[in-house]
Amino acid sequence: MTAQPRVLLIIGGGIAAYKSLELIRLLKKSGIAVRVVLTEAAQAFVTPLTAAALSGDKVYTDLFDLTDETEMGHIILSRQADLVVVAPATANMMSKLANGLADDLASTLLLATDKRVLLAPAMNVRMWHHPATQRNLATLRADGALFTGPDEGDMACGEYGLGRMSEPEAILAAIRLHLGGSEGPLKGRKIVLTAGPTFEPLDPVRGLTNRSSGKQGYAIAERLARDGADVTLISGPVALATPPGVTRIEVETAQDMYTAVHAHLPCDVFIGVAAVADWRARDIASEKQKKTSDNELSVVFVKNPDILESVSKHLEQRPRLVIGFAAETQKLEDYAKAKLASKGCDAIVANDVSEGVFGTGSNAATLVDLDGFTPIPGTTKADVADFLSAYILRRLDTLGQPV
Numbered sequence: 001m002t003a004q005p006r007v008l009l010i011i012g013g014g015i016a017a018y019k020s021l022e023l024i025r026l027l028k029k030s031g032i033a034v035r036v037v038l039t040e041a042a043q044a045f046v047t048p049l050t051a052a053a054l055s056g057d058k059v060y061t062d063l064f065d066l067t068d069e070t071e072m073g074h075i076i077l078s079r080q081a082d083l084v085v086v087a088p089a090t091a092n093m094m095s096k097l098a099n100g101l102a103d104d105l106a107s108t109l110l111l112a113t114d115k116r117v118l119l120a121p122a123m124n125v126r127m128w129h130h131p132a133t134q135r136n137l138a139t140l141r142a143d144g145a146l147f148t149g150p151d152e153g154d155m156a157c158g159e160y161g162l163g164r165m166s167e168p169e170a171i172l173a174a175i176r177l178h179l180g181g182s183e184g185p186l187k188g189r190k191i192v193l194t195a196g197p198t199f200e201p202l203d204p205v206r207g208l209t210n211r212s213s214g215k216q217g218y219a220i221a222e223r224l225a226r227d228g229a230d231v232t233l234i235s236g237p238v239a240l241a242t243p244p245g246v247t248r249i250e251v252e253t254a255q256d257m258y259t260a261v262h263a264h265l266p267c268d269v270f271i272g273v274a275a276v277a278d279w280r281a282r283d284i285a286s287e288k289q290k291k292t293s294d295n296e297l298s299v300v301f302v303k304n305p306d307i308l309e310s311v312s313k314h315l316e317q318r319p320r321l322v323i324g325f326a327a328e329t330q331k332l333e334d335y336a337k338a339k340l341a342s343k344g345c346d347a348i349v350a351n352d353v354s355e356g357v358f359g360t361g362s363n364a365a366t367l368v369d370l371d372g373f374t375p376i377p378g379t380t381k382a383d384v385a386d387f388l389s390a391y392i393l394r395r396l397d398t399l400g401q402p403v
């Protein structure tokens with residue numbers, strides 16, 4: 001990275017383009033140099049003049065600007081930056097990049113760059129969920145592209161759902177993370193956590209899962225990354241965007257989750273937030289099971305490995321801090337205390353799930369450790385994440401520096 005970090009910001013043609021003007025301002029304020037490229041469609045929403053005034057630099061729009069081709073060239077433009085940011089990244093831009101199309105300045109730069117590319121998608125909720133966009137997303141992720149958002153909320157078109165571009169502050173946070181890591185208090189700490197449900201197949205089309213949305217685990221991952229930790233999030237199937245700066249590993253079954261967790265040891269802290277299925281079908285049918293005339297169906301289940309316990313009791317690579325979650329509908333504190341002992345972890349966050357916690361943004365939780373019970377202040381999943389980050393910092397400081 002050069003002394004002053006440099007970002008090449010490609011603004012795509014979406015209504016969210018106006019937010020990218022605020023992003024330019026925030027970048028400049030943070031001491032990050034920004035050079036702007038506008039696609040043709042973007043110019044229907046913001047003008048090159050506004051972007052130039054805010055960035056304090058020339059704005060680029062045309063692939064065939066011959067002066068630029070001799071002076072600078074699209075290759076150089078794409079490589080002078082430390083990070084390439086696409087905001088808003090429209091469905092069309094994602095599609096072009098996923099397929100290697102280069103028919104204008106923005107797409108040519110994206111193909112020519114040797115730098116990491118961070119996309120902030122923005123589109124209508126149906127466009128986001130369309131299989132084609134999801135396919136492109138998977139391709140881009142596999143190609144190493146980074147994502148921030150999209151967020152869930154009201155859309156300019158009057159619909160509601162996933163597809164809103166992240167707020168400029170969140171994009172800035174993601175940019176800072178990818179430019180050189182956050183300088184937060186957890187810098188240098190490696191944290192592995194699980195989140196979401198698991199999916200245990202019965203046959204090629206059916207399976208057992210649970211109502212975990214993954215929101216609590218994702219909120220914790222986001223907070224820890226914001227505090228500078230090196231976060232690996234091992235996630236069951238959820239409909240959530242990867243938080244900025246977090247490495248996400250996608251798994252389906254408890255066994256896959258177990259393997260992925262153990263592949264990411266050693267770490268300083270392990271947090272088991274996932275709602276892992278305790279059981280899996282012993283025999284998974286290779287074909288879709290047909291309906292029969294029987295009124296009953298018996299399936300033999302076998303125990304899944306307990307991931308949290310296996311990490312807590314690891315003989316060679318036990319993390320210095322292991323935290324579990326316990327969702328209970330009764331005798332919350334008694335069960336949590338028993339779980340702390342039986343699983344061998346250092347702390348348990350006990351959640352009262354008797355009143356609709358799954359899939360919502362809220363929580364009522366207590367932390368149980370050897371010192372006793374601490375009610376977690378606040379009611380949101382973000383409150384739990386804030387509390388845990390501070391707790392981890394305190395505990396690691398007490399435990400001392402890694403050897």
Ligand code: C5P
Nearest residue numbers: 272273274276305306307308324325326
């Ligand atoms: O025993 P119970 O499922 O209530 O424990 C919950 C805690 O244990 C959570 O932290 C969960 O992530 C973890 N767990 C696990 N592997 C399992 C079952 C639970 O890691 N097979």
